[in-house]
Amino acid sequence: MTASTSHSAGKSDNQGGVVAATVRVLLTVIADSDLEAALAVVSRQVYEPAPEIVIVGGEPPSGMVGYPTLEEAIADSGQNVDYLWLLHSDARPRPDALAALVREMERNEASLGGSKLLVAGSRDELEEVGSATDVFGEPYSGLEEGEIDLQQYDVVREVAFVRSASMLARRDLAQGLRGLDELLPPISAGLDFSQRTRLAGGKVISVPSSEVYHQRRCGHSARGWREQAGRLRAMLIAYRPLTLLWVIPYDILVAVLDSIANLLLLRWRPAARHALSWLWNLAHLPSTLARRGSLKKVRVAGDEELFRFQAKGSVRLREVGSELSSRALSVFDDDETLSTRSRRFLGSPGIWGAILATLIAVIAARSIFFSGMPNTGFAFPFEAPSTSIDRWFAGWNRAGLGAPNPVHPSVITTAAASIVAFGATEFARTFLTLLLSVIGVAGMGRLGGRLGLRGPGRYLAGLVLLAGPGTALLTGAGSWLALAGAAVLPWMVRAVLVLPGADTKPWRPLGWAVLFGVTLASLTPLLVAVPLLVTLVVPTQGVGSTRLRAGLAGLLGGIAAVPFLLGNPSWLLDSGRRLMPVIEPQWPILIAIALGLTLLLEQPWRRVGVVGGLSALAALVVSQVSIGGPGVEEAVLIGVSFGAALLVAVCLDLLSRDPRRLAVLAAGSVVLALSVGPFLNGRFGLPAGDINDELGYTSVLVGDTGPGRVLLASVDRSDLPGESRPGPGFWYRVVDAAPITHDQVWLSPSHQGDQEFEAVLHRISRGDELHPGAALAEFAIDWVVLEGEEFRLDTVLATQLDLARRMFDPETRVFENLVPRPLAGSDTTMWQRSGAGFEGEPDTQIRIATIYDQGWRPAPVGDGWSVLVDATQGEASFRGSLLNRMLPVLALLLSLAAVVSIGYGRSRR
């Protein structure tokens, strides 16, 4: 059988002399729809001969014929019937809908036709006028959401498929194809039937003149997992094996990308839908294969016939990509000029400021593009995400000689970024760094917008935030976290500065505040207090309590940093650990001048300028006072830049010929220009260098004892990676064999082992140790690297017996320990790192050259400062205290609650 069989026999006159075909209406009962009303509407069809109406899938009214399934109804249709009108009981066709369908079907010699579906109860809102699909069957109607029918689509055309809500099919074809697939929901059933019709040689057309109002009770959304599963089944039935060979992997790839993209948009359902869709199809594979067999019998066309009506690429990916880009652009586009395609776009100064600032940021990242991220100072690669997560949940802190004290909370951020990058940690770091610059610029712009600024300055001020007088000092010392903290800060401040009436649901701003609080606390913990301080100085506009609550909620996010701060109080208190960079004296003067000039402006510029200027000056003074540890120093210096950025945002907000404005503009421009200077070094102000590359031999040239540790020493603290300890006449620090990773940046408080190590260094530097290698081997030191100018250790290491000089690097003095001992092992066994723990061949007991703590397992025993563990299981790991384990869990739960509250608030909107 083919679909080209002629059907002119038995036709009668209809509508002005046209010979009408005989039609049988198969009215499918849809739950919750009014069957009587449907029958009434169908019976009013202006069509001769009056079509016979049968009920499918429901109890027929008295006197009417009913069938339990559509397949049976189709099969029972007699030879006198030309067409079957498959109609849902939630469809309300216009009186001429059937006649139009029959007429156009006849005229176009089509086998299957679909009506134009309009949303019932709307002002002619279009639901469907025939659809194209992509290769995966994803419908693509081309209609805008809420698009009104203005007859713009009123042309009969061939389409990929028509909906089953109202479709007219040739009876013989429907019987040959055995009707709709009963397992499929409405849309995919229509798709499946349309595809099979086309493969059987039939023509599928959309008939816009046949208008049907659709109540959409049959499940109008194409997004449900059943519909998705149905589309997959339709694909598996229709395509030939050769096509399936590439379509299936392609579909899986699209599913993965779609899931990830939706997860980025905080949607988990698409991933679940994809999974369920595949599971359902696996469960129904036998029936799918049976249907493929049935189709084979009537198939006359190849897959190319389907491809003719398909859109290129993936509709789903296009949609989600469009949404992502729209969201990304909306970060800069609080006026929504882009999303609304407004003509004001080019005239929007905010957009121009954002573009200019982003361009400068791109230029500032040129070396990162070409050479990758620097590995020096306080900027180092991320550890594997699983290991970072382990450390975050009270795992072992391996910095220095190791310690039970929790690691810096930023490891959870690095882990999250690495997971998103599928474990490509270096890509994650590079991408995150580039993203941070955009986030910082956008954040400052959006914050400025919330403060009433509309000009380009608020985005350009983002550069001052990232590279201003305070942040530049930190990034200049290699602090990647300062860059990250500065970038997130304006978003959190913005989240706290709730606009009056902007959000009636209190949990949404609270959710944002908590989420940004957790993020900020994980990067630069003390900055979480800044938004709260801002709420106290910025006028409340009647929402003081809401802002205060949001500020406190943000402070609650600080819980992410509590384990680290409790375990490292000196990070907050010990000024000896500070970097002590000095802010150039021109900065307070420049800021004061700009502040003074903003006093000449009117509100709201004056208010924002005063807040920014005074904040910057106050933070600047505090930064010069040697109180508090590096955590305080970091927050205060970023605070200087933040205040300066607010000031610059005001200064550059309005471009005008007003002399006052010009003066303010000049002052702001000077601050901006001086800030951007160091930022343009190609690495966002981070110093150049790759110490991991320089120390590459430490992980390559390993003997029987495996990779151990490296002792780095210099008289100049800045020569050393991360934090260092003061030694006898020099600075030193211990790192694991390369690569040095982000988690090792900050050292833990000194433990017994650290003190013993310092005593050894003291002996060595006195020249009182003829076998320094043996002494250092106790601490698993395999290499000694002396940086910078020559100093005491150079002298004493020239006359010793077991540290051999190696000429690996002309810039440093490298000594290899000739008598190394393993980091973890026994006399017979050497264990290696495994995540945050160790593993190796089972033995009775092994020594781990790390600080003893009872959290080690199994069966930890102190061996002096180091630890012995039972080695019979072949692995050793560490579990921190209950408090240190629970607080990260609490932070995580808090973040999840914040996401839920944001999502809930969003959906309610």
Next chain:
Amino acid sequence: MKRLLVVVVAGLLVAAALMVPTPRPPESGPLPDLAEPRFAVCLVEEGAGRSSEISIASFDAGGAQTDLYSNGRLVGSLGQTIPERGSSVIPVVDITAVGTVVGMVELPSSAGGAATLTRGTGSLAAEGCVSGAPTDSYLAGGNTVGGGDFDVYLMNPFAVDAAVRLAVSSEVGSESNSRFESITVLARSFVVIEMRQLIPGREDIRVNVETLGGRVVSFARQASDGLAAVWAGSEMATDWYLPLPGSGEQVRIGSPAGPDVEYQVDVYGESGTIAAVLTGLIPANGEFVFNPADHASEELGPVRAVRVITNSPSVTTLQLRGEGRFGVTAGATSASRRWVAPGSLEAPPPPESDGESEVPPLPAGRLVILNPGIEDAFVVVSPSGPSGAAIELTVPAEGVAQFDFGTADAHFIESDMPVVVLWVAGDGDALSLGVMVPGE
């Protein structure tokens, strides 16, 4: 009003920012003083007609480790426990027989020292092992005339490769040879520069060993007429003390580097001291040589010691040459209250008695003790080994005392005043400065 307040607050903040003193960056911990070295580097020769023994002496008890290195490898090792004021004598052949090697002796404490005695056919050479490793050192007194062999040993027992250059000068002026430049001494190895091959026919060779990287300890070995002497390179100083063993001495004042050096020589006789018996100017890379015996007089008596003072760093070397005797050693740069004189000597058999009078036993060696101070020094000499009880003697102010000893492994010298000690084998067959012990 509000604006005025802002201006005032901003002004105060700017003033505070400019006036608050810049915080001092954190500093590293204080640099500790360098400890006295607890090791000594020795030139060890075993085989080819020579045999060495290493003597170790220590005021403090503890473990001593002797390692022998050659060609980058440890070729022999011996660990021992030294009792308080104890000593040990190690025949190198008991450890290994490998020819010339670098000896590294780890001492129980810095209050000790080591020395090597190398016996050849008819020759005896002794030299204290060198504690520490100077950056530059100076060797004087070599010659390559006739059958004279003058070899410079650059010993590197350490784990770090060393590079040195030699500034060699002689009576013809500065010597130029590519072999003197950029000499690499690998870790745990040594290099021998045979001067006879490079600059034959020189009567007076002086070598300044300049370190370019790492550290070496330099020794010189002079052999001629069947006699041999070994001495270590010295660091430069401006004050030198040279106790004299008896006769046939020659003193060399060298100016290895830098400007011309003005010198003054004081002599200590049996009856007193004469200051500035010699003064003059030594040109850069030059040398001044004199015989102390030339300054003996009736008033002074024989010259027993010499002090050399220079206005810039120099090196003074004592050379002893006589019938069947040959020894060279550098002077002492300062006096000390404690010395050890490691060196195992056995007293020769006593001459046959004529039956009428008792013939005193011949000494094995002699200690020459100079007291350069202006007060008498009360000195206690404690031999280690079978030679018996401690000897007490008084060394007069600005005077010299000699003490002959019998069979002994080492001697410990303690004084209430700073003194300088010279160890002499036999009748001057070999000589070596004692090892100064720092502190009390």
